[in-house]
Each structure stands twice: as structure tokens, then as C-alpha cells.
Amino acid sequence: MTWILGVNAPPTGWHDTAACLVNGDGEVIAFTEEERCNRRRHSLYRKPAGAARFCLAQAGITAADIDVVALGWDSEQLYPRRFASDADFLAYAVGLDFGDHTPEVVRVPHHQAHAASSFYASPFTEAGVLVIDGHGENESSTIWHYADGAEPRLERSWQRTASLGYAYDAASTWLGFSFLNAGKTMGLAAYGRAAQLEVAPLVELTADDFHLAVDPLTENRGTATADEIKEQYDTVVGRWREHYTKIAGADGPNAPEDRLTEDPNAILVAYTAQRLIEQTVTHLAALTRKASGVDALCLSGGVALNCSTNGTLPGPLYVPPVPHDAGVALGAAWTVRPPRRREGALSPYLGVEVGAPDRLNAAGAGDISGLVRAELDIDELAGLLLDGQVGAVAQGRAEVGPRALCRRSIIAVPDTAEVNTRVNTLKNREQWRPFAGVTRPDYGSQLWQQQEYLSLYMLGAAKATALGRRVAPGVVHIDGTTRPQVLHGDEAPAVGAALDALQRHGAPPVLLNTSFNDKGEPVVNTADDALAAFRAMDLDFLVLGDVLYRKPNRAGGAR
Structure with missing residues (x-):
């Protein structure tokens, strides 16, 4: 082998x-x-x-x-x-x-590697592939043509200085975030969309190209070493930050991170950067389809994590569960040995099996003493959720990528806006941050605009319907969108069964779904991780494998 x-x-x-x-x-x-x-x-x-x-x-x-x-x-x-x-x-x-x-x-x-990770994970046999990130070795955006059994073909390339990733990094750091927290910028930008802000366009679109508003005053230099690229990155991002400072009339927010929605300048900068991404990626998606001669489109690269943008693009569209840099591990391997057989889109459940708690863990993380333990009963779980309790699930092999897809998730019934407040509080997040919803396909078609593939991995924003806003306000953001996940079978057994049980009880089969982790921590992986996070956070219950754990004196609900 x-x-x-x-x-x-x-x-x-x-x-x-x-x-x-x-x-x-x-x-x-x-x-x-x-x-x-x-x-x-x-x-x-x-x-x-x-x-x-x-x-x-x-x-x-x-x-x-x-x-x-x-x-x-x-x-x-x-x-x-x-x-x-x-x-x-x-x-x-x-x-x-x-x-x-x-x-x-x-x-x-x-x-x-980015392109391979997206195409071979997709259900398509032929597709145009658009890669957009901060930078590769010499480029920031590329267009590819991929087909099963054929060599990939590079169709177009844009230099590092035309990087959409750099432009968004600059907005994120202007706002006080790390460039690794671009999702916060996207969440804040929704407040600008909801207010119908008019923002200055930062890109000029031509028939077959685009030109950014900020002149970085630096050459791409073609082949460059890592040190040269870092120097160029600092220069280009610095120019963009100067431009955002000019737009806002300030060199940073006038409110702390947890109150950024009170600062019109912060919302303006976030939404201006978001519109740049949406306008340019929409144009590049059309250029990809034209260059490849194929309607099927795959996206990859860090910018493909921008769910708000993904949700505006016409289908057929596929984004893999790991479009960011972790995904090049998969794409590099597949470049060496492409899959011989493919059946639909890639399952994301490729990580560590949660296993059983280690009662001998020296740090006590696996200690289950003091917890109320019972075999998992799905109707009991549904009852806890309907009673307003907020809990977590750690079951089976972990999902890959930054989105929790119901095997390492915090879940709650989203029938009030207050649940959003509670979950943000227990995760120590800013109160303006949004949450996503998960449901079954038939009910999802009633709650939000349909997405053929983006809802597999929670990678596209979708406009909520009137029903969605009424029955699941806890997962509808201020701009009227949510970032849905649809469970088709038993890929996440506990959450899927809980959704079905809610429906049997006459309740809407939809749950709030967010990653099972505290602030600054990765998503939990093992049983010990799950138990440690459960103890540290103000959660009511934990589904660990086929066992339900509860904290003492949590018999009543949270309402």
C-alpha cells in the first residue's frame, strides 16, 4: 500500500x-x-x-x-x-x-494545493476553481480548470500586491482584531448592511480584470523569499490601513471590542472591507466560469471562509470544509494521488474519535466525579432543550475545519433572541457576534434561502424567511441572514435525532449550533477536552458519546 x-x-x-x-x-x-x-x-x-x-x-x-x-x-x-x-x-x-x-x-x-483540496472534495467531475487568499508564493488570486483524469490547468493569476486577503487583514487589524479573527470583521459588517450604509467602492471592475483603489506603491517582484514577502505584506497592509483611517477619520475604533457596534466608524470600516470582498469575488467567480468554460465553481483559500460573500454567489458552488491554510495538507496529498473513486462531497468527519474519558488524567480533566451520569435518551435530551437548557455534544470522529458540524457543538433551541445573549456570555464572546442554525433539509427549505452545497459545512450566509425569523430568532443576524447547516442523515447522530425528536414533540426542528470551545481555545477534540470545557463553562448538559452528563442542581431549565 x-x-x-x-x-x-x-x-x-x-x-x-x-x-x-x-x-x-x-x-x-x-x-x-x-x-x-x-x-x-x-x-x-x-x-x-x-x-x-x-x-x-x-x-x-x-x-x-x-x-x-x-x-x-x-x-x-x-x-x-x-x-x-x-x-x-x-x-x-x-x-x-x-x-x-x-x-x-x-x-x-x-x-x-488549495485548488486540489476544493475540487477533489467536491461532487463535480469538472469545475472552474477560484483560489483567493493573502498570498501564495507569487500570487494572491488564481483561476484553475480541473477535471477528473486530466492535469489541472492554471488559467489566470493575480500578483500578491492585488491581494484581497491583505485588504481584509488591514480592516481587521484597524478594528483591533488579529488577522486570524477576520470572522469578527465579517460579523460586524452585517450592522452596516442592516443600516443600508453607502460606502465608497474600493475596486474598479473591468470586463476581464479588477483594480484595487489602494496603490501599494510596491512591485510584486515575482519570485520572492519569505522575508521579502513579509516586507511586502507589511507595506501593502500599511497602505490599506492608512486608507481605512482616511475613510473613518480615525486610526482605530472609539469603542472597546465588546461595544464596537456603538462606533459608527468601526461599522463603516468593516462594511467597506466586506463590500470590497463581495464585489470582487462576485466578479472573479464570473471570470472563473468564463475562463474554465464550466458552470460548476469551487472556491478555496482563506477568503473562501467569508460566508457572507459565499452566500451571494450563484450556484452550482462548492466550498470545502477546510478552505483555509489547513486545507493545503489535503490538497497537497491529493495532488500527488488524486482520489480514484468519489461519491458526492467529502465527509468532514475525519478527525479524532472522542473516545472515553481518562479517569486517571493527572490534571483531572477526565474526572467525572460530581456529575450526574445517565445513558443518553433522545426524548430526555429534547426535553432539556425545550426547557431552555444549553448543552454540548462530543460524539464520534471530529469534523475538520473551523466550523463545528454537530459532533463538537454547543446546541440550544433558538426560539428567542435571549438565547443568543446567553450563549455569547457562556462562550465569553462579544454580544454582537451571530450564531448559526442547524436543521433537516425539508425544514431548512422553509427557514432560509436554499443552498445546495454551502450548508453541508456551514460556509454560506442565507437570508432567513419570515418563518425562520419567527421560530428561530436566536440564529438570525441583524442583517436578516443566518449561516445554516443541514443534516441529511445520521452523520451527527445525537443532533440529528434531537431534531427529529423536537419535531415529534410538535416543536420546530431547528437548533442553534456553535463550536464547543471557550474563548481563545480550539474546538474540543477528546473526551477529556469535552469534560474540561463542560466544567469550565456554564453549560447545563453534555452528550459525550452515548452518555448524558448533567451538573448537580441543574434539574430546572434556564428560562
Whole structure:
């Protein structure tokens, strides 16, 4: 059997490191982000050793069995002559002990890895693929044509200085966020849309191109090292921040982060940046369809996490569960060995099995003493939810990507706006942050505009219907949208069964669904993670595998 280990790893992939194991048929055996293993958000500058060890254990192999390590970057260009050999590179980047055996190292250009991760995960046999992020080795946006059994073809490329990711990073940092918190910028921008703000356009669209309003006054320089790209990034983002300062008449918000909705300038900057993304990506999507000659469209790259933009694009459209940099671990592996057989879209449930709690955990994280334990009864679970309780689910193999998809989720009935306030409070989040809803396909068609594929992984905003606003106000954002997930079968058994039970009880089968983690932490992974988070947060119950845990004196509801 041939084994390919795909990685996003230092020194090129310095955030959202990840590992993915693919066999000789291109079948994904295991895939997880390192942050889930080391419990450090985004796993900055850390090699994906824990993620790689999980992948090997899942397949029952050792590092000596790996034939190819595929990296989702051209590290030789970015860090020329840094490593004397592939063995030295692997020791630094991956951290596994390969012994006397050094697997082949294949360096896949960053945007090609992004494109492969999207197309081969999709249900399409042929598609145009649009990749948009901060930057790859030499580019910030690219258009590709992919088809099963054919070599991918690069159709168009835009230089780093035309980066939409840089423009959005500048808005995020102007607002006081990290560039890794772009989702907060998107959430704040909805307040500008709701107010119907008129904002100055930051892009000029032509028949076959686009030109950004900010002149970075720097050349792309073509091939560049990592240090040169970092210098260019600082220059371009600095120019954009100066432009946002000019628009707002201030060099930053006049309100703290938890009250940014009270600052008109903060809303103006967020919405201005959001409109730039929406207008340009809509144009690029049309150019992708024209260049590829195919209606089916795949998106990838960090900008593809912008759910508000995704929701405005016409279908057929597919975005994978890991469009950000962690996804290049998958795309690099698939570039080496594309899947021979595909049946629909990729299942995201490729991570760690939740397992049972470790009662001997030295830190006490697996300690279940003091908790009320019972075998899971779905009708009882539905009753707790209908009584206004807020709980969490940790069941089966974890989902990959930044969206909790009901196997590592906090859930609640969203029939009041107050539930939004409570869940934001227990997660220690700003009160202006929105939540998503999850339901079954038939009921989803009544609650919000339909999305054929985006609702698989909660990656597209959709306008709520009048019914949706009435029965699920807790998951409708200020601009009237939600970011829905639809469960089609038993892929998330407890949540799917709870939805069906709510319907049997005569209640709307829809739940609030958000990631099971406290502020600053990655989504929980193991049973010990889940129990530790359950104890630390003001949650009422925890579904752990097939067991229901409750805290003492929580017999009553939260209403």
C-alpha cells in the first residue's frame, strides 16, 4: 500500500498547521489540524507532529511506512538553501522519526494545493476553481480548470500586491482584531448592511480584470523569499490601513471590542472591507466560469471562509470544509494521488474519535466525579432543550475545519433572541457576534434561502424567511441572514435525532449550533477536552458519546 502524508507545516505554513493521510487510491484515512491536538489556537509556528501521529495511528502504520510527504507550499522558493537535505527538512517541519527511511518530499505550490483540496472534495467531475487568499508564493488570486483524469490547468493569476486577503487583514487589524479573527470583521459588517450604509467602492471592475483603489506603491517582484514577502505584506497592509483611517477619520475604533457596534466608524470600516470582498469575488467567480468554460465553481483559500460573500454567489458552488491554510495538507496529498473513486462531497468527519474519558488524567480533566451520569435518551435530551437548557455534544470522529458540524457543538433551541445573549456570555464572546442554525433539509427549505452545497459545512450566509425569523430568532443576524447547516442523515447522530425528536414533540426542528470551545481555545477534540470545557463553562448538559452528563442542581431549565 502506498501512503501519502500531506502537511501544512513550518517554516512555510506557520499558522493552522495540519496533517492528512491519503492511501494509494487517494482515499482520505485521517485528517486533523494540529491545534486540536496541542490545544493551542491556530498552532502558530508549531509543527503538525501530533496531527501526523494521529493520522498514522488511525491507519495502524508507522512513519517508516510513509512513501511521500506532500507539503502545500514551495518551501525551496520561500526558504532557499535553508535545509541541507529532505531529512533535515522533515525533522524541522513535521517532527516525526522516520528512522533510516526518508520518504520522498513533494513541494506543491500553495494555490495548486488549495485548488486540489476544493475540487477533489467536491461532487463535480469538472469545475472552474477560484483560489483567493493573502498570498501564495507569487500570487494572491488564481483561476484553475480541473477535471477528473486530466492535469489541472492554471488559467489566470493575480500578483500578491492585488491581494484581497491583505485588504481584509488591514480592516481587521484597524478594528483591533488579529488577522486570524477576520470572522469578527465579517460579523460586524452585517450592522452596516442592516443600516443600508453607502460606502465608497474600493475596486474598479473591468470586463476581464479588477483594480484595487489602494496603490501599494510596491512591485510584486515575482519570485520572492519569505522575508521579502513579509516586507511586502507589511507595506501593502500599511497602505490599506492608512486608507481605512482616511475613510473613518480615525486610526482605530472609539469603542472597546465588546461595544464596537456603538462606533459608527468601526461599522463603516468593516462594511467597506466586506463590500470590497463581495464585489470582487462576485466578479472573479464570473471570470472563473468564463475562463474554465464550466458552470460548476469551487472556491478555496482563506477568503473562501467569508460566508457572507459565499452566500451571494450563484450556484452550482462548492466550498470545502477546510478552505483555509489547513486545507493545503489535503490538497497537497491529493495532488500527488488524486482520489480514484468519489461519491458526492467529502465527509468532514475525519478527525479524532472522542473516545472515553481518562479517569486517571493527572490534571483531572477526565474526572467525572460530581456529575450526574445517565445513558443518553433522545426524548430526555429534547426535553432539556425545550426547557431552555444549553448543552454540548462530543460524539464520534471530529469534523475538520473551523466550523463545528454537530459532533463538537454547543446546541440550544433558538426560539428567542435571549438565547443568543446567553450563549455569547457562556462562550465569553462579544454580544454582537451571530450564531448559526442547524436543521433537516425539508425544514431548512422553509427557514432560509436554499443552498445546495454551502450548508453541508456551514460556509454560506442565507437570508432567513419570515418563518425562520419567527421560530428561530436566536440564529438570525441583524442583517436578516443566518449561516445554516443541514443534516441529511445520521452523520451527527445525537443532533440529528434531537431534531427529529423536537419535531415529534410538535416543536420546530431547528437548533442553534456553535463550536464547543471557550474563548481563545480550539474546538474540543477528546473526551477529556469535552469534560474540561463542560466544567469550565456554564453549560447545563453534555452528550459525550452515548452518555448524558448533567451538573448537580441543574434539574430546572434556564428560562
